[in-house]
Amino acid sequence: MRHEIAKHQPPGRSAEQVADRLHSAAIHLLRRVRKQDTAMGEGPARLSALSVLVFGGPMSLGQLAAAEQVRPPTMTRIVTGLERGKLGERVPDPGDARRVQIRATAKGVRLMQRGRKARIEYLARQLEQLTKDELSTLGEAVEVLQRVLQSWT
Amino acid sequence: MRHEIAKHQPPGRSAEQVADRLHSAAIHLLRRVRKQDTAMGEGPARLSALSVLVFGGPMSLGQLAAAEQVRPPTMTRIVTGLERGKLGERVPDPGDARRVQIRATAKGVRLMQRGRKARIEYLARQLEQLTKDELSTLGEAVEVLQRVLQSWT
DNA sequence: ATAATTCGTTAGCATAGCTAAGTAAATACG
């Protein structure tokens, strides 16, 4: 990760500097949060997919892959893992026999909520060190980020 | 990742909401940036470690593992990968034969800079869609994040 | 009816994370 590079300029506000630091911060943030994830017995990819299913409702494997920005074979394995843990299940699509609908089981919903709770609380505990203003800044920034991620190609 | 949950409340500014969205955004951000990484023939773990070496100077394998928040066996393999690609090298520690100093090669430095450039420019290109204010918000937020990550346990 | 496309899976590869167990060197202690 690291940074440096340009100590000239006031703070670092060019798109490149922000990009660099954002990248670094994202990697380190996730490395830490991942420990919470794996402490629950499921990896981040499964929890993320499960989360999509729980909040977005059942969908085809392909849609889920697209939502998670991974290739279909990768999602096939993630779903297989979810099934093995009884967290999700494949159900045949009535209208199109090529498709497979994926949905979260009740157990999956519970685990996701618990996992989310652990993960989020862990992160939130760290964020509570911040002042109201800092948190507010972070909140706005995340919204900005979400928009960028949505419009992304 | 998803969100929802609390549509009550103004935007989402509680520590928990920010934490949740931040987590989601970080995952999706990195999934995209990773494509740039792998387009260079090296995975993100190697590039990240290489970056630490380039900007932080040579250090022992253990220190590198600590800096990257991974276990020593994991770092052993990352370093082995770097050596295979002639991007880094192990040199014996003069004072303590148990230790191994790791350093970036000239090729490693060049690749890291090029990779960083690609990665950052890719991200920066997306951020350039933003208004000056939004970018500024993001910049401040990243600084806040960096502080949180530093003081993290 | 046949051809082309779409959807998911299988097979096979690479990266990256972990724990447990082993080796070698340095340090502590009696």
Added chain:
DNA sequence: CGTATTTACTTAGCTATGCTAACGAATTAT
């Protein structure tokens, strides 16, 4: 001084995630 402990890294082996290529089955288009 010699043994015992601790420290640093490696090896072995497992799991999880990512990919592309190639395939089978179902749907859609010609």
